[in-house]
Amino acid sequence: MPAETSKPVVTRFAPSPTGYLHIGGARTALFNWLYARGRGGKFLLRIEDTDRARSTPEATQAILQGMAWLGLDHDGDVISQFDGADRHAAVAHELLAAGKAYKCYSPQDEIQAFRDAAKAEGKSTLFHSPWRDVAAKDQPDAPFVVRIKAPQEGTTIIKDEVQGDVTIRNDQLDDMVLLRSDGTPVYMLAVVVDDHDMGVTHVIRGDDHLNNAARQMTIYNAMGWDVPVWAHIPLIFGGDGKKLSKRHGATGAEEYQVMGYPAAGMRNYLTRLGWSHGDDEFFTDAQAKEWFDLKGIGKSPARFDFKKLESLCGQHIAQTDDAALVKEITAFLDASGQPALSDAQSNGLLNGMYCLKERAKTFPDLLEKAIFVLSKRPIVPDEKAAKNLDSVSRGILSELTPLLSAVSWDRDSLEAALNAFCEAKGTKFGKLAGPLRAALAGRAVTPSVFDMMLVLGQEESLARLTQAAVDTAAT
RNA sequence: GGCCCGUUCGUCUAUCGGUUAGGACAUCUGGUUUUCAACCAGGAAAGAGGGGUUCAACUCCCCUACGGGCUGCCA
Numbered sequence: 001m002p003a004e005t006s007k008p009v010v011t012r013f014a015p016s017p018t019g020y021l022h023i024g025g026a027r028t029a030l031f032n033w034l035y036a037r038g039r040g041g042k043f044l045l046r047i048e049d050t051d052r053a054r055s056t057p058e059a060t061q062a063i064l065q066g067m068a069w070l071g072l073d074h075d076g077d078v079i080s081q082f083d084g085a086d087r088h089a090a091v092a093h094e095l096l097a098a099g100k101a102y103k104c105y106s107p108q109d110e111i112q113a114f115r116d117a118a119k120a121e122g123k124s125t126l127f128h129s130p131w132r133d134v135a136a137k138d139q140p141d142a143p144f145v146v147r148i149k150a151p152q153e154g155t156t157i158i159k160d161e162v163q164g165d166v167t168i169r170n171d172q173l174d175d176m177v178l179l180r181s182d183g184t185p186v187y188m189l190a191v192v193v194d195d196h197d198m199g200v201t202h203v204i205r206g207d208d209h210l211n212n213a214a215r216q217m218t219i220y221n222a223m224g225w226d227v228p229v230w231a232h233i234p235l236i237f238g239g240d241g242k243k244l245s246k247r248h249g250a251t252g253a254e255e256y257q258v259m260g261y262p263a264a265g266m267r268n269y270l271t272r273l274g275w276s277h278g279d280d281e282f283f284t285d286a287q288a289k290e291w292f293d294l295k296g297i298g299k300s301p302a303r304f305d306f307k308k309l310e311s312l313c314g315q316h317i318a319q320t321d322d323a324a325l326v327k328e329i330t331a332f333l334d335a336s337g338q339p340a341l342s343d344a345q346s347n348g349l350l351n352g353m354y355c356l357k358e359r360a361k362t363f364p365d366l367l368e369k370a371i372f373v374l375s376k377r378p379i380v381p382d383e384k385a386a387k388n389l390d391s392v393s394r395g396i397l398s399e400l401t402p403l404l405s406a407v408s409w410d411r412d413s414l415e416a417a418l419n420a421f422c423e424a425k426g427t428k429f430g431k432l433a434g435p436l437r438a439a440l441a442g443r444a445v446t447p448s449v450f451d452m453m454l455v456l457g458q459e460e461s462l463a464r465l466t467q468a469a470v471d472t473a474a475t
Numbered sequence: 476g477g478c479c480c481g482u483u484c485g486u487c488u489a490u491c492g493g494u495u496a497g498g499a500c501a502u503c504u505g506g507u508u509u510u511c512a513a514c515c516a517g518g519a520a521a522g523a524g525g526g527g528u529u530c531a532a533c534u535c536c537c538c539u540a541c542g543g544g545c546u547g548c549c550a
Contacts, residue, residue, distance in 0.1 A: 016550050051549060108548065115547095122476045125546065145548055163480065172478050172546085180548040187550045211479060211545040234481075234543085241542070269487095272499095276488055279498045298488075300481050301543070308487065308500045314512085359512040369511080384510095433509040445511045 009041025010201045013067075013074070014081075014191070016048045017059035020252035021066030023304070024206065024236045024244060027270045031233060031292070032204045033072045034271065038289035044198055045074035049082045050190055066253035069335075070263050071285075079198070081190050088185035088193050091223065092146050092178040100222040101178055103144040104129040126174050146179035148218055156214045161231040161294035163207070168214040176215055188212065192219040200228055204294070207232040231294045234274060234301040244304060258336045260363030262328060264320065265313030272312075274302040282315050314361035322353040325366075332363045341374075348373035348455070355451035372441030372452050379464055384445075385438035389468060393435035396425065398469035400432075401462055409458040414450055439468030 011032035015025050036043035047063070049055035064078070095101035106129055115125045129147055131139070150173040158166040178189045185193075195203060203213075210232040220227045238248030250256060256266055268283060275298065277283075277291040317325065326349050333340055341349065349356075352373040360366030367374070381389055400421055407417045422429050436449045440461060446452060453461045 014550095018550080048550060054549080111548095119476065124477050126477080158479095166479070168479070174546080177548050182548085184548085186548070191550090206544095207480070208544055209550095212550095214479090215545095232480090237543090239486080243543080273487065279489060281487085281499050298481095302488090303486060305486050305500070311500055318513095361512090365512095428509095430509055437510065443510090446509095447511090449509065 007201055009036050009039045010044065010199045011036040011041065011204055012044040012046055012195070012198060012200050013072075014046045014048050014194075014205070015063050016051065016054070017056060017063060018051070018054045019059055020062045020254060022244075023251055023253055023256070023270075025063075026066060026070060026072075026253045026266075027236060027273065028205060028233065029067060029072050030070065030267060030270050031231075031275070031297070032202075033074075034288055034292040035202060035204060035294070038292050041201075042075040043072075044076060044079065044200070046079040046081055046194060046198070048187065048190070049080055050085070050185070050187055052082070055082075062252075062254065066257075069257045070253060070266060079194070081194060084190065084194060084197075085185055087197070088190045089179060089183060091193050092185060092189060095148060095178065095219075095222055096146055098222075099149075101146050101148045102129075102132055102134075102175075103139060104131045104147045104175070104177075105140055105142050105144045106131065126172070129175055132175060143181040145177045145181050147175040148178055148222060150175050150215070150218045156217055158210070158213045158217070158230055160210070160213070161229060162234075162297045162299060163210060163232055166210065166214075168211070173215060173218060178219075188215060189219065192216050192223075192225075195228060196220070196223070196225045202229045202231060202294075204231040204233060207234050229294075231297065233297055234299060236273065237301045237303045239303055239305065241303060248304065249306075254335070257332070260332050260336070260365070260367075261309065261313050262316050262320070262363070265309065265316040268316060269309045269312045273304070274298050282312060310361040317357050317360050317362075317366065320357065322350055322357070325353055325357060326350050329363050329367070345374050352447070352451070352455040355447045355455070359447070369445075369447060371443055372446055373455055375442065377460075377463060378467055379439065379442040381438045381442040381468075382444075385441070385443050388434035388438040388444065393438075394469050396432065397435055397439060397465050401465045401469060404465070405458075405462055409454070411450055411454060414453060435468075436465075439465050 013025075013029040013032050015021070015029075021029075033043045035041070045067070047055075047060050049060070060078075067074070092101060096103070106127075111127050114127060118125045131144075132147075132149060151170040152173075154170050156168045156170055156173065158168065160166055176188055177186055179185055194200075213230050213232065217227055236244050238244045240248070242248075244251055250259065253266075257263075264285070267285060267288070271283075271288050271292065272281060275292070275296050277296055280287075280291070283291070320328070326346055329349070330341060330346070349370055352370060356366050356370050360369060400418075403417060403421060404414075407413050418429065418432065422432055433449055434444065437444060437446045437452075440446070440449065440452045440456065456464070
């Protein structure tokens with residue numbers, strides 16, 4: 001690996017702005033980001049917008065927003081591929097002048113007819129232009145496309161860090177179009193020129209481009225440019241082993257944001273999907289940057305598993321700093337179009353975070369558990385909680401309340417007081433917990449009653465107990 | 476049709492010619508418990524099929540099956 005130290009790493013993510021940031025694209029971006037960031041290199045972002053009909057500024061915004069949410073910061077400005085069209089065309093003309101490309105006058109319908117016929121006969125549909133070696137003086141004054149002169153003998157070896165050495169016979173390569181008949185460059189040319197001009201050293205992209213790499217290499221070779229290190233990564237599938245699509249549920253990065261998955265958990269899950277570092281499952285960004293390499297990327301497509309995502313997200317939430325979580329939740333609320341937290345709610349959330357974050361896998365999950373601290377009196381019990389507030393439990397609560405007003409408000413004292421109360425009443429604590437939950441939170445599923453009382457404070461807790469004891473409306 | 480790639484528990488994966496094929500998520504059983512979660516203990520669960528090579532194959536080679544990709548004046 002001594003070569004790696006000689007040249008700084010430059011990676012890039014190059015999405016087409018035709019829709020939201022697909023989760024598979026997000027992972028490709030993540031791999032590029034990790035690889036560059038772990039090596040002190042640069043991570044560039046280029047928008048492949050040469051298809052004018054399908055590219056939209058909204059899509060570019062969605063991609064930027066998705067990357068921002070995932071914390072994938074890029075170096076330098078966002079590059080528009082379309083802006084480089086003149087440069088791309090200039091390269092094609094350079095190739096033309098050097099005799100490494102040629103003008104092809106075959107009309108499209110003719111080519112199409114050839115392909116249809118070849119297919120019908122079960123023969124190769126590779127088109128061989130009759131204009132490849134026609135001298136300039138014999139060329140007509142007619143519309144033409146510029147095609148590269150691809151090698152016709154020998155083999156091209158794609159030295160891929162993930163797939164290994166992939167050998168393609170050159171007779172399988174076509175003289176692909178570089179410039180359309182209107183003079184505009186095609187994608188295949190644009191990527192190569194841009195990657196070269198941007199100094200990209202490692203091309204990490206989906207393996208749907210593996211075959212394209214051989215074709216792109218003919219351009220690199222014709223221009224005498226260094227071929228980058230290739231790493232073609234397998235695509236992500238849905239749970240049924242089919243290409244991930246809408247029917248599998250969410251495919252856009254921002255949908256995961258709206259569902260309340262923490263970005264750190266997403267990064268961890270996506271990194272581990274199709275890449276491994278021994279048995280490590282849960283790791284921080286710092287560890288991921290340190291460990292990530294091309295060798296650890298698997299060759300087979302991985303399936304997306306929500307359960308594992310949730311498990312990892314739960315662990316990340318539990319390990320995130322309380323204040324940072326409140327910030328993330330605030331952003332989540334905003335992104336998902338929900339009402340913002342009041343200052344009082346924010347503070348309450350922060351105070352209660354220690355006992356909330358241990359038990360939540362997503363932000364909505366956490367918020368659900370936090371209802372006790374986000375709600376104001378009067379606490380209205382939901383259906384399940386109401387069942388714990390029958391007349392008997394109300395009686396018990398009203399007996400308990402004066403007792404608690406005399407107790408010192410710390411965990412040990414509260415536990416002692418409640419246990420003593422239960423013993424005196426001859427009941428188990430379990431009998432008391434349900435009504436307490438209903439009174440304090442209005443829910444049947446909550447954090448520990450001690451934590452709730454501690455977070456709420458003595459005054460508020462007693463007020464809620466009092467209210468529950470006297471309120472008979474629900475029964 | 477042609478060319479290219481892939482295939483280890485349900486899922487993500489470890490292994491890199493010699494292992495009782497390991498871990499994680501999910502699942503099942505038991506325990507703990509104050510609900511949910513968490514936690515503890517334990518269980519079930521895998522090399523697509525067929526040929527080689529080798530003393531020995533999940534690991535190397537070939538074939539088949541299945542899945543995927545490319546085969547555009549899309550990207």
